[in-house]
Structures are given as structure tokens and as C-alpha cells.
Amino acid sequence: MPLYVPKSINLTINEEQVKVIFKEQDTNGDGRLSKEELSKAFEKLGSRNPGWRVRRSLHHADADGDGSINVDELEQLVKYAVKQGYCVN
Secondary structure (H helix, E strand, O other): OOOOOOOOEEEEHHHHHHHHHHHHHOOOOOOOEEEHHHHHHHHHHHHHHHHHHHHHHHHOOOOOOOEEEEEEEHHEEEEEEOOOOOOOO
């Protein structure tokens, strides 16, 4: 039996997989990610402080400043999340 057994394994994911995780969180199907939906996505990606991460992601990706991420802004959001090194726990 090994002396150390990790509790979880972090798996690196690509941009397409991150995009799928974000799209899954659009629970009302309006094609926009609200702050609440973004928070759930960042929780799923393993963020320890999803509220802060939502504010930072909106700063980087919310081009029209409406407080949500639409389809056109999704690519910037995905690039931001991947740059931050998110992975699946």
C-alpha cells in the first residue's frame, strides 16, 4: 500500500471542455451567463472564491458591460479561465 494517496486528481482540460462547462451552467437557456451561473461554473472548475472570480472574469470578458456573458463574449471568458489554470477536480 502506498504511503501517500491523493484525495483527488486534477485533470487539465482544454478550451472546448471549459466552454462546455460554462454552457452547461446556462440553466435558464437564455444564451447568457448571469453572475449566479458564472459562480456555479467557477465552483465546478474548482475555484476557492467563485464570487471574486466572477467579478474578475466579467472585468476581462464582459465587453458590453451588462453584467453577464453572452455568446459573443464566451470565447474571452474561456481564454481567461484557461489562462488562470482551471482544471477539473
